[in-house]
Amino acid sequence: MSYEQLRGIGWNPFFEQQVSVEESSNGLIVRVSAHHGSQILMLGIDGEFAVPVQLAESAGEVAVGDWLIVNAQDHRAIRRLDRQTLLHRKAAGEEVKAQLIASNIDTIFIVSSCNDDFNLSRIERYLALSLQANINPVVVLTKADLNDRAAECRREAEQLHPGLLVEALDARDPEQAEVLVDWCGPGKTVALLGSSGVGKSTLANALGVGGLATAGIREHDAKGRHTTTARSLHLLPSGGVLIDNPGIRELQLPACEEGIADLFEDILEVAQQCRFRNCSHEGDDGCAIAAAVESGELEQRRFTSFMKLRAEQARNSQSLAERHQREKATGKMYKSIIAAKKKRRGE
Numbered sequence: 001m002s003y004e005q006l007r008g009i010g011w012n013p014f015f016e017q018q019v020s021v022e023e024s025s026n027g028l029i030v031r032v033s034a035h036h037g038s039q040i041l042m043l044g045i046d047g048e049f050a051v052p053v054q055l056a057e058s059a060g061e062v063a064v065g066d067w068l069i070v071n072a073q074d075h076r077a078i079r080r081l082d083r084q085t086l087l088h089r090k091a092a093g094e095e096v097k098a099q100l101i102a103s104n105i106d107t108i109f110i111v112s113s114c115n116d117d118f119n120l121s122r123i124e125r126y127l128a129l130s131l132q133a134n135i136n137p138v139v140v141l142t143k144a145d146l147n148d149r150a151a152e153c154r155r156e157a158e159q160l161h162p163g164l165l166v167e168a169l170d171a172r173d174p175e176q177a178e179v180l181v182d183w184c185g186p187g188k189t190v191a192l193l194g195s196s197g198v199g200k201s202t203l204a205n206a207l208g209v210g211g212l213a214t215a216g217i218r219e220h221d222a223k224g225r226h227t228t229t230a231r232s233l234h235l236l237p238s239g240g241v242l243i244d245n246p247g248i249r250e251l252q253l254p255a256c257e258e259g260i261a262d263l264f265e266d267i268l269e270v271a272q273q274c275r276f277r278n279c280s281h282e283g284d285d286g287c288a289i290a291a292a293v294e295s296g297e298l299e300q301r302r303f304t305s306f307m308k309l310r311a312e313q314a315r316n317s318q319s320l321a322e323r324h325q326r327e328k329a330t331g332k333m334y335k336s337i338i339a340a341k342k343k344r345r346g347e
């Protein structure tokens with residue numbers, strides 16, 4: 001098998017130096033392109049195939065983006081190559097086991113539109129996340145065509161991190177997306193992070209990925225039905241690979257703790273008058289919010305919306321809290337790195 005061909009699915013010297021001649025001539029080298037619980041998709045130079053999870057994980061848990069050496073006959077995993085990078089999060093609940101999201105991503109495009117929802121602290125959160133995972137961040141400001149503030153947004157974003165690369169563009173225009181092509185060549189793997197609606201799918205299309213959500217291979221399931229299995233790993237015409245899956249999209253949780261506090265400041269103020277500090281505002285004795293709704297001081301619709309958002313927030317809070325903590329730590333590390341750099345430069 002030729003390593004040169006593997007470069008088209010993200011292979012690089014970091015992986016090559018891990019494999020012996022004997023290993024590569026006896027086994028197949030493949031990349032995990034989707035994880036569907038019971039089935040794992042593997043991509044090799046001869047195409048993509050599905051393998052039952054028990055076989056695929058016989059050498060340990062796998063993540064989308066992993067490189068495996070598998071048995072050429074039954075595709076049983078013999079060994080997983082060391083990962084260059086890994087995105088993971090701790091699973092919610094009691095479980096301490098980390099949830100693997102994707103591995104071996106070289107560059108994260110932090111996508112933000114430079115119109116109304118241009119938000120430096122959100123970009124900063126993604127930046128911290130990328131740096132933490134040792135992945136190269138590049139900020140892509142979309143919708144530059146809709147805003148004459150694009151240049152200004154770009155300058156502001158550039159200031160978030162020394163040497164940070166920021167591109168502003170119309171994501172619908174493949175020609176403009178060519179500024180990103182350096183990160184998307186053979187041997188390279190990229191991912192898109194950003195809130196809903198900023199233009200990630202649009203950008204993926206401009207980079208040459210057709211029908212993000214629908215790409216996949218057709219196969220027969222156990223009952224003989226045709227199913228289409230979505231893959232998370234997409235080949236780019238520029239020679240690189242784009243990883244996109246729900247796990248990565250879920251990393252896009254908007255910062256809502258502060259948002260809710262901002263949005264519902266009036267309600268939170270009334271809540272301070274509730275008799276019990278831990279009032280659930282759901283029929284508790286002495287609930288000031290119930291009283292305010294009753295008297296018409298507080299609109300029922302707003303109250304319902306507040307409760308809904310708050311419940312949603314609570315469901316996410318564990319992972320958010322953890323992330324905040326991690327990001328804080330990264331921020332600190334990041335500050336001390338900058339301070340050290342400044343010191344060296346004598347600033």
Ligand SMILES: Nc1nc2c(ncn2[C@@H]2O[C@H](COP(=O)(O)OP(=O)(O)OP(=O)(O)O)[C@@H](O)[C@H]2O)c(=O)[nH]1
Binds near residue numbers: 198199
């Ligand atoms: N004018 C203009 N419109 C854009 C640009 N980028 C995206 N859009 C539009 O913005 C809308 C949302 O873009 P999507 O690509 O679906 O956003 P997304 O980030 O993939 O959103 P999710 O799938 O919800 O995560 C679409 O109608 C796009 O056509 C841009 O650079 N300029």
Ligand SMILES: [Zn+2]
Binds near residue numbers: 282284
């Ligand atoms: Zn109350």
